[in-house]
Amino acid sequence: xxxxxxxxxxxxxxxxxxxxxxxxxxxxxPILGALALTIFLLFWEGVARGWWADLLHPILGSSADALRxxxxxxxxxxxxxxxxxxxxxxxGELWPHLGLSAFEFVSxxxxxxxxxxxxxxxxxxxxxxxxxxxPLLAALNATxxxxxxxxxxxxxxxxxxxxxxxxxxxxxVPIVISAHAAVRTIxxxxxxxARSFSASEAQVFKTIILPASLPYLLAGLRLAIxxxxxxxxxGEVYGSAVGxxxxxxxAGSTFKTDRVxxxxxxxxxxxxxxxELVRRLERRVGVWRESAVDVQ
Amino acid sequence: MSSRANxxxxxxxxxxxAGRALSPGAQRAVVGGTTVLGCLALWxxxxxxxxxxxxxxxxxxRIAAKGIELLQSGEVxxxxxxxxxxxxxxxxxxxxxxxxxxLAVGCFRRVNYFxxxxxxxxxxxxxxxxxxxxxxxxxxxxxxxxxxxxxxxxIPVTIATHSGVRTSEARFxxxxxxxxxxxxKVMTSIILPGTVPFIFTGLKYGAxxxxxxxxxxxxxxxxxxxxxxxxxxxxxxxxxxxxxxxLLFTAAGLATTVVLNSxxxxxxxxxxxxxxx
Numbered sequence: 001x002x003x004x005x006x007x008x009x010x011x012x013x014x015x016x017x018x019x020x021x022x023x024x025x026x027x028x029x030p031i032l033g034a035l036a037l038t039i040f041l042l043f044w045e046g047v048a049r050g051w052w053a054d055l056l057h058p059i060l061g062s063s064a065d066a067l068r069x070x071x072x073x074x075x076x077x078x079x080x081x082x083x084x085x086x087x088x089x090x091x092g093e094l095w096p097h098l099g100l101s102a103f104e105f106v107s108x109x110x111x112x113x114x115x116x117x118x119x120x121x122x123x124x125x126x127x128x129x130x131x132x133x134x135p136l137l138a139a140l141n142a143t144x145x146x147x148x149x150x151x152x153x154x155x156x157x158x159x160x161x162x163x164x165x166x167x168x169x170x171x172x173v174p175i176v177i178s179a180h181a182a183v184r185t186i187x188x189x190x191x192x193x194a195r196s197f198s199a200s201e202a203q204v205f206k207t208i209i210l211p212a213s214l215p216y217l218l219a220g221l222r223l224a225i226x227x228x229x230x231x232x233x234x235g236e237v238y239g240s241a242v243g244x245x246x247x248x249x250x251a252g253s254t255f256k257t258d259r260v261x262x263x264x265x266x267x268x269x270x271x272x273x274x275x276e277l278v279r280r281l282e283r284r285v286g287v288w289r290e291s292a293v294d295v296q
Numbered sequence: 297m298s299s300r301a302n303x304x305x306x307x308x309x310x311x312x313x314a315g316r317a318l319s320p321g322a323q324r325a326v327v328g329g330t331t332v333l334g335c336l337a338l339w340x341x342x343x344x345x346x347x348x349x350x351x352x353x354x355x356x357x358r359i360a361a362k363g364i365e366l367l368q369s370g371e372v373x374x375x376x377x378x379x380x381x382x383x384x385x386x387x388x389x390x391x392x393x394x395x396x397x398x399l400a401v402g403c404f405r406r407v408n409y410f411x412x413x414x415x416x417x418x419x420x421x422x423x424x425x426x427x428x429x430x431x432x433x434x435x436x437x438x439x440x441x442x443x444x445x446x447x448x449x450x451i452p453v454t455i456a457t458h459s460g461v462r463t464s465e466a467r468f469x470x471x472x473x474x475x476x477x478x479x480x481k482v483m484t485s486i487i488l489p490g491t492v493p494f495i496f497t498g499l500k501y502g503a504x505x506x507x508x509x510x511x512x513x514x515x516x517x518x519x520x521x522x523x524x525x526x527x528x529x530x531x532x533x534x535x536x537x538x539x540x541x542x543l544l545f546t547a548a549g550l551a552t553t554v555v556l557n558s559x560x561x562x563x564x565x566x567x568x569x570x571x572x573x
Contacts, residue, residue: 032409040414073433131327136335142549144511147523147542150530155352226422233425234512252428260428271421 041077048076075258080265083258094247098266101232101244104160108167108231112224116172117217120179121209130180137177145169146234163243167231171224178220182213214285222278229271354535359543362536372525376544379510379521382438383548386445387506394450394502395495398457402491403483408458415454423447423505424512431517441513441521448509449502456498460491489566496560503552511545 024031046052053068075083087094123133149166156162186209194204236245244263251259318326336356342348343355350358366372401408401415427444434440464487472482514523522541529537 028406029409029412032406033413036410037413128323128327131324132331134324135328135332139332139546142553143542143546144508144549146508146515147511147526147545148538149515150527150538151535154530154533154535230422230424230508230512233427234516237516248428252432255432257432260432264425264429267425268417268421271425272417275420 044074045076045078048074048079072255072257075261079258080261084262084265087259087262094262094266096242097244097247097263100160100242101236104163104167104235104243105228105232108164108171108228109224111164111168112171112175113221116175116220117179120176121183121205121213123176124180124183125205125209130184133180137173137180140173141177145173146230149235149237160241163231163235166235167228170227170231174223174227175217175220178216178223179213182216183209185216186212215282218278218282218285222275225274225278226271229267232267351533351535354539358536359539363540363543366537366540372522372544375520375522375525378438379514379523379548382441382445382513382521383506383510386442386509387449387503389442390446390449390502390506391453391499393446394453394498395457397450398454398495398498399461399483399487399491401454402458402461403487415451418447418451419455422508423451424509427513427516436517437519441510441518444513445506445509448505452501452505453495453498456494456501457491460494461487463494464490492563493560496556496563500553500556503556504549507545507549507552 047069050068084094123129146166148169152162152166152169156165190208190212191204194208199207232243233245233248236243237249244266248260248263251257251263339353340355340357343350343353343358397411401411424444426447427440430440430443430447434443468486468490469482472486477485510521511523514521515527518524518527522544526538526541529535529541
């Protein structure tokens with residue numbers, strides 16, 4: 001064999017090469033991930049600034065101009081970053097929008113949790129109640145509740161109350177469904193045992209049902225947060241005043257593309273932070289979850 | 297555990313005297329059906345008694361009448377056609393791209409490292425939030441809805457397919473390889489069939505997202521479609537039409553679920569009984 005492995009003594013390969021490779025291999029995932037994101041951002045910046053059109057102009061001639069994108073369609077990442085910086089720290093105009101949207105989100109979540117969790121748990125606990133409510137829940141779940149938005153505006157106007165209502169409506173369905181499902185999966189032997197020792201219903205709820213449901217409730221919370229993000233964007237289409245969704249809508253209709261991106265990215269970042277928060281909570285509660293269907 | 301024991305354990309509250317003769321499934325149907333009918337009757341009565349103006353809540357009979365009127369006059373068909381087109385094209389494209397991307401990401405580690413961050417970021421938020429940008433790019437016509445439907449559905453399909461590939465039986469793959477199966481053969485006869493249940497899970501999630509994309513896209517800004525009909529009816533205080541439009545979406549959601557379930561059964565028929573997942 002002519003291409004046998006290099007002998008230990010006579011090789012001239014510097015020893016740092018395999019080491020470097022090993023180090024790379026250990027961090028291949030983050031390295032490649034960061035590389036992909038960088039390439040993507042550079043490509044985007046290039047499209048927005050016409051780099052690629054300039055670059056290909058000598059080769060393709062005037063047809064390269066098709067790569068030029070008008071700034072009303074695409075803001076470059078650097079423009080977006082600068083505009084975000086100015087809106088956050090120079091003019092500070094993003095804060096009121098962010099504040100009101102956060103307020104709407106939190107109040108809607110509070111309403112959805114305080115109403116949805118007890119309702120779902122109680123309905124799940126009693127068989128006939130469960131039979132009665134199940135078809136209604138299924139129908140409500142199959143309906144995209146956001147389509148009720150025009151009705152909510154009709155009922156409650158376009159103020160903050162209407163927005164909180166529609167966001168809470170979007171959030172409450174996954175919360176009720178997961179609370180209901182949680183009780184249905186509790187080991188029936190535990191409940192029977194508690195009853196044999198003459199535990200009151202309040203005790204059963206407090207010591208068995210609530211702790212056992214916690215993982216499901218958190219899964220429901222995660223879904224509710226996603227729904228709430230939709231509510232922020234769409235629920236604020238109607239009405240004026242302030243809010244992230246309002247800001248996006250207004251910037252979009254005046255073709256201030258960089259501001260649209262700032263608004264959307266604000267919501268994306270908020271979503272990332274919130275889902276990380278729920279993940280931390282789940283870890284603290286010691287939830288083991290199948291990651292197979294961890295999708296929004 | 298025998299089924300007999302199961303029934304005993306689940307018998308929480310004492311069964312009603314009349315319900316004792318019925319199986320749990322029948323009890324469920326009776327109680328559920330009664331509640332639904334009761335709610336509809338209550339809704340009808342409250343409006344008929346003049347407690348709430350029909351302008352605000354409509355009523356079952358008015359919605360039904362409106363629905364028949366719209367279907368007969370043929371006004372609604374154009375909107376239905378537009379919404380269906382948006383849904384079908386976006387969803388089918390998302391299924392094709394999502395399944396191939398999921399397979400690629402599952403089979404090739406480096407592809408996963410490259411594409412992973414984008415999928416994770418897109419998965420953290422509902423893609424519907426990108427709608428304002430998509431409208432900027434594709435206008436308020438059919439294309440922006442196609443894009444939002446596609447984006448909504450492609451992520452769950454990709455992620456589910458990916459996890460299907462990851463969890464495919466390593467033993468089967470090893471056996472096939474030791475009998476000299478090519479990569480393609482392993483792919484088509486082991487990985488792909490094992491991934492089918494996961495793909496369908498993704499497709500079901502994706503269908504929900506796709507429908508949401510149609511609704512939100514058309515409510516947000518549009519020129520036609522059932523969502524557009526709802527938004528317009530809302531602006532003119534035509535509550536009956538709003539409810540009818542919402543019902544159309546509900547029916548579409550249920551129909552998609554039924555179709556996907558029967559497709560799944562078709563693809564899963566090779567599995568021996570009792571192994572179905």
